[in-house]
Amino acid sequence: MHILKSRPWNLPESSATPEALVFGRRQAMALGAGMLAASPAMAQQAGLPPAMRNTRYVPGRAITAEREVTTYNNFYEFGSQKTISAAAQRMPMRPWTVKVEGMVETPREYGIEDLLARMPLEERVYRLRCVEAWAMVVPWTGFPLSALLAEVKPLSSARYVVFQTATIPSVMPGLRQSWYPWPYTEGCTLAEAANELSFMVVGAYGKLLPPQNGGPLRFHQPWKYGFKAGKSLVTIRLTDQRPVSFWEKIQAQEYGFWANVNPAVPHPRWSQAQERMLGTGESVPTLLFNGYGEFVADLYTNLQRERLWA
Amino acid sequence: MRLIGLALLALAVGLFAVFGGDPLGAVLFRLDPGLLNLVQAVVQRYLLPMIWDDLLLPVLEAPAWVVPAILGGAMTLFGWMRARG
Incomplete structure (x- = not known):
């Protein structure tokens, strides 16, 4: 049969x-x-410049409607409510420069147009799993972080990559909360950054990445919870010191450094076993490493003493 | 009431002595880093964003001693006026 x-x-x-x-x-x-x-x-x-879809990364789920993705956002510089998309439109997207600095042979400062022109753009349809137990599937346009790292040549002493979001008080009301540890920073190990899935995003749905989704440049590692993805990046720094990220400074027990998706490890206040798909509202089982284990599980074989799942 | 008012004034003096002009939000963040994040999320997501932006945030941005000083002053005055008939 x-x-x-x-x-x-x-x-x-x-x-x-x-x-x-x-x-x-x-x-x-x-x-x-x-x-x-x-x-x-x-x-x-x-x-955006033309970008072919890379079919190596298949989401296994239907693409979320663009309207859902662009109107339901976490971007704390604009507030903690999901409806920040209108406020985010005030963020000036041009000119925009990104510094790549720290432990590299050739520190660089790129204009966003320069990045768009010189990086190997492709489209990847990735799942995104938020730590708040909702999820979406988005056709991102961007380039592998490894391509950027190859240009600046990390020193052998570099161990971590730190991503820093823009701070523009005139358009970001969230910055009024002066007690938070702004600027928003996130980080990962250099090994994670060099993984083929680590993606610098400049577009979505075939268009330039809108500000509410982290435009003009954000980071995405689809096997980690979404808060690890720094938005509207202005600095990428290589260092030998493990960074303490924005959320780690606020609630380390809930939002740790590694933050790999794991349905078996609940958030202190809710289960991570299921996720609600944006748009359809369908509840589906969450997968270990958000389903990307075949690409990334090897990164963690010698790190079992670390708190890898929160 | 006058007693509570005086206690609040004492608290204001104590807060000023310890934290100087630090905003109330910064003081609360130092005491419990996760508290305001939780309150903000509840207010902005489930009530109204403007309650946080226009009502709570100005209070949190003011020096920590201001709120107990105003409340304490008002209660002390009100209690004193009521005692005088």
Whole structure:
């Protein structure tokens, strides 16, 4: 008897991007590139350069509707409510520069347009699991962090990578809470940063990444809880000191350094066994490493004494 | 009431002596780093963001001694006026 077994990477037909959207997007991108060259002031409205979808990373779930992803956001600089998308539009996205500094051979400062032009852009459909037990599936556009690291050449003494978010008090009301340890910083080990899944995101749904989702540049490691992903990055620093991140300073017991997704380890105030999909509201089982164990489990084989799951 | 008012004034003096002009939010954060985050999340997500932004935040941004000083002063005055008939 022929038995059809569903693989985790099987995609439902409904999640495929319509052909018209794909080809239309390329035309829009070409137009956007022309506009970009013509006028830097128009760059904020310009599209992304073309980026092919990398089919190596299959989410196994339907892509979340763009509207859900762009209107339900965690970005504490704008408040702790989910409805910060309108307020985030006030953040100036151009000009934008990102420093890569610290323990590297060649420290660099990139304009975002420079990054878009020189990095190998691709689209990856990743799952994102929030520590608050909701989840989404997003077609991100970006480039592997390893490509950026290859340009700056980490010193052999570097062990960690620290990501720092912009602080713009004039548009970020959350910064009024002066007691929080701003700027928002997150970090990971250099080994984690060099993993093929570690992705610097500059776009979503074929468009430039909107500010509420961390535009113009954010980080994403899909096997970790979402708070590990620094948004609207201005500095990437390599160091030999393990960083203490923003949330770790506030509630280390709830938001630790490693924060790998694990359904068997509950948050102190709720279970992590299930996750609610944005948009559909469907409750689905959470997977170890958010389903990316085959790519990352090896990173942690000698770290069993660490608190890897929170 | 006058007694409570005087106690609050004493608390204000104590807070000023220990924390100087530090905002109430910073003092609470020092005592319990997770407390305000929880309160903020509950207020902004389940009540109204503006309750936090426009009502609580100004109080939290003020020096820690201000709230007990105002409350203590008002209660002391009110108690004294009531005692005088």
